[in-house]
Amino acid sequence: MIAKFIYLWVILPIMNGNIIVFRFKEKTEQKSINQFCKKFYGQNTTSHGGKYQYRRQGFLDNIPHIKLIGGVIIVKKDFAEKVINFLKEYNAEFYVRDLILLYEDEVALGKFKSIP
Numbered sequence: 001m002i003a004k005f006i007y008l009w010v011i012l013p014i015m016n017g018n019i020i021v022f023r024f025k026e027k028t029e030q031k032s033i034n035q036f037c038k039k040f041y042g043q044n045t046t047s048h049g050g051k052y053q054y055r056r057q058g059f060l061d062n063i064p065h066i067k068l069i070g071g072v073i074i075v076k077k078d079f080a081e082k083v084i085n086f087l088k089e090y091n092a093e094f095y096v097r098d099l100i101l102l103y104e105d106e107v108a109l110g111k112f113k114s115i116p
Contacts, residue, residue: 017101017109018080021072022087022094036090041067059086064109074099076109 024033037043042058060067063082066074075083080096087094101109 015101015106015109016077017074017099017105018077019068019072019074019097019099020080020083020087020094021096022092023071024090024092028091032090036092040086059083066105066108074101074105074109 024036038056038058040059042061043056044053045056046053060073060083063075063079065079065083068074073083077098084094084096
C-alpha cells in the first residue's frame with residue numbers, strides 16, 4: 001500500500017500555495033474597509049437605474065486565487081508576496097501558511113485544465 005502512494009507522488013507534481021487569512025483591527029472605520037474591498041475584490045456596478053452594468057477591476061482580478069470566505073484566500077506561492085504587500089498598505093492583520101494544493105485547487109488556480 002505504501003508503494004502506491006510513493007508511486008503517485010513521483011508521477012504527480014506537487015504544487016505549493018499559501019493560504020492568507022486577513023482582517024482589520026476593531027476600530028477601523030467602515031469607510032476604509034469598504035474602500036479596501038472595492039480595490040481588493042473589485043465591484044460590479046450599475047448606472048442609469050440598472051440600464052448599464054460593468055465591473056470595476058480589483059487587485060485580485062489579476063491574480064489567480066480561490067476565495068474561501070471573506071478574509072480567506074488561497075494563492076500560488078508566486079503571488080503571495082504581492083497580496084501581502086497590498087494588505088500591508090491597508091494595515092490589515094494577516095496570517096500566511098504554506099499548503100500543498102489539491103488537484104482541484106491547481107485547476108482553479110490555472111496550472112492544469114479540468115478533466116472532462
